[in-house]
Amino acid sequence: MKQIIGLYPGSFDPITNVHLDIIFRASKIVDTLVVGVAVNENKKHLFDMKERTKLIEEQLLINKSKLTNAKVIAFDGLLMNFAEKLNANVIFRGLRAVSDFDYEFQMTGMNARLNSNIETVFLMASEKHQFISSRFVKEISLLDGDVKSFIPKEVFNKLNEKLNKNK
Ligand code: PNS
DSSP, X not given: OOOOEEEEEEOOTTOOHHHHHHHHHHHTTSSEEEEEEEOOTTSOOSSOHHHHHHHHHHHHHHTTTTOTTXXXXXXXXXXXXXXXXHTOSEEEEEEOSGXXXXXXXXXXXXXXXXXXXXXXXXXXXXXXXXXOOHHHHHHHHHTTOOOTTTSOHHHHHHHHHHTTOOO
16 A cells, blocks of 8 residues: 655754644644654754654654654755655644745745645644744744743753753
């Protein structure tokens, strides 16, 4: 029987509860789910590729009873090249607000032009995670706001360590 391989790509700088929610839900739809961490040297990340990957690995391990078919792989270069290498059938993206739509619409269109056999499927962020973004988590934390409810505990600790905080 054909195995369905899903790819959930992103920057994950760092992984948040909205990412984790999408991972849980996407993993139920496919046989194998690869969480693809984009290296993207041009983008300024707080966490380097190894740290971002490790934080996701840690979450997959903590939730391994529910996430038996998920793994994380870092990738450099074009998403569609990576998807082809994995033999992925479907790419997952999370959608939060309407503001995500333009960017996602364009990216999906471009990716479809590169390989129309690989579908992009959007999962709406759950209502309680609608507003979470890695960018704002970092900004709020940097400005001493409480981000505990937006990210897993282990990520919270790592973020504080990174920002030299003692909370
Ligand atoms: O979490 P993000 O930052 O929204 O994820 C964006 C990501 C990593 C999926 C996107 O930037 C990407 O696919 N990067 C790889 C390079 C690529 O394929 N660019 C062409 C996109 S049309």
